[in-house]
Amino acid sequence: MGDIIQTKGLTKKYGKLVALDDLNLVVEEGAAFGFVGPNGAGKTTTMRILATLLRPTAGEAWVAGHSVGKERQAVRRTIGYMPDFFGVYGDMKVWEYLDFFAACYDIPPATRARLVDDLLELVDLAHRRDDYVDALSRGMKQRICLARALAHDPQLLILDEPASGLDPRARIEIRALLHELHAMGKTILISSHILSEIEEVCTHIGIIEAGRLIAAGSLDSIQEQLQSHRTLRIGLLNRIKEAAEWLAAQPEVLDVALLTEKEKSFLQLEFSGDQERLAQLLADLTRSGFAVTQFQETARGLEDTFMRLTQGIVT
């Protein structure tokens, strides 16, 4: 699959303030790309440039091969954009709202009625079809806005904090919807402050701080790159103290600790070797006659990765 988003040296300045600084971003088609960064890092600015709402001071961006600056209409056909703060036309009925936006995307009237019903089905609002938009809850408005962004069947969804300000149930519903859209083959560029949410929804992430892209890639690869050593959890049937001594004597083992959790003892190991050395360690351990019941690498969460990478700089 090709790249659906590509930016080269993207820079945006507001007077002396540098909101984006030489941003080079690539998002593969079909990815669910989480855009993570502190407030004021440049996430919304990047998304607004990609959505044709803002011109960069320097650099260029392409969406599905179309220049964001020069082929705005082609880009608009390709994207579905949902801003972080948006209003709705409260005096319209739910179906009218979707029908209106579908018409704004030049979808012929003959196909609009069916399309509106399909979109309402997708976002689980078919039962509110004839209600006024103003009567919907915040979570429902968020969903109707997402349905609006899907009216023209875009390849790419640009969603700026789609779950902000929602209650837990509404967040779960939005997350489920995003999973469904990703499964349907949509590429999703999503920004969120809730890292656990990004971790659950996204296949790739980009971490941005002070207008600069610090890291980007698949979730696993980024975490892999960051790890100077691995933390392992090893469970044994017996001879646990002997095993601790044996492990401490191995060359790439930095530290061994005997821990107890829920009346069960296990060893926690800091290991500086790579994947091959890790496999070798397990093989040596069993060859030495230790009955291994658990040999697991403790995963570092996105929060940990984020904290390691960012310094809390705000432009």
Place this chain on the structure above:
Amino acid sequence: MAESTTGRRKPWGESNPLLVKELRGRMRGARAFVVLTIYLLLLGCFVSLIYATIVESYSFRFPTSADMAEVGRAIFYAVSIIQLFVVTFITPAFTAGSISGERERKTYELLRTTLLSARRLVSGKLFATLTYSLLLILAAVPLQGLAFMLGGVTMEQLALILLVLAMTAFFFGVVGILFSAILRKTSTATALVYGIALLLTVGLPLVLLLFTGLFGIVLLDHGGERIPFVLRVILIYSAYFIVNLSPVGAAVTTEMILVEESSLWFFQLDVWNGGGSTFIPLPSGWIIYTLAYLVLGLVLLRLTIRQVQRQETQ
């Protein structure tokens, strides 16, 4: 008809979903009909009052057809002036919030990321408002028709006032939408467009009245001999043009020429040239007004579209 992006010709309403949305929103519920009903009731009461007052003055004798024609004219003038003010102040009130309101409601960006062009956006907003203003104008036609039935008013006069009203709605609607595109706040846009409406409807005639009072005789008669004739003609044309930029001024000059010169188009003004009289032709007020407002309105409409396009590329 308009060209779709797929090359298919489609009806105008279909090509501009914003127009359909705005009209649907404006006419939805009881509000639009209540406003229209109250407007017509007030206008009807006013017409009845004029009719009763004038007819009462003839109580000592049976009114002749000439008297009834006078009643008809009075009703026609009164309804026309009221409609002129209603259209002048209601149309920009709607358009002044058309784009700034979208920004304030945070719906503007959603529109801007669709395929709706700046031209379709501005024309959709403008024509939705003009349609409602046109409804107000046409709804009052039966009341003006009453004047027509009583006599003293010709079909041409009725057609002319409708033209002037339509052009007023168009021009002030465009001024409102221009301010709405330039300014971020609807309240500021509304205040500014009302300022301009007041200046043109009230301020300009007052200034011109003062100007005519002070210099009118000097320009037309022997008193102006010290001013070269050509300069005086230029001054007369300029003053006449400016007075007809006001809807009230244009209505008054048109009526004067129609009544006194029996002409809908032109009249000859007698100006002293030092050795005798020279007649200079002056067009009727409605011609200057409709042409000036049409051209100005179209220029401002183009400016509004460019302003919206410019904002798209910031």
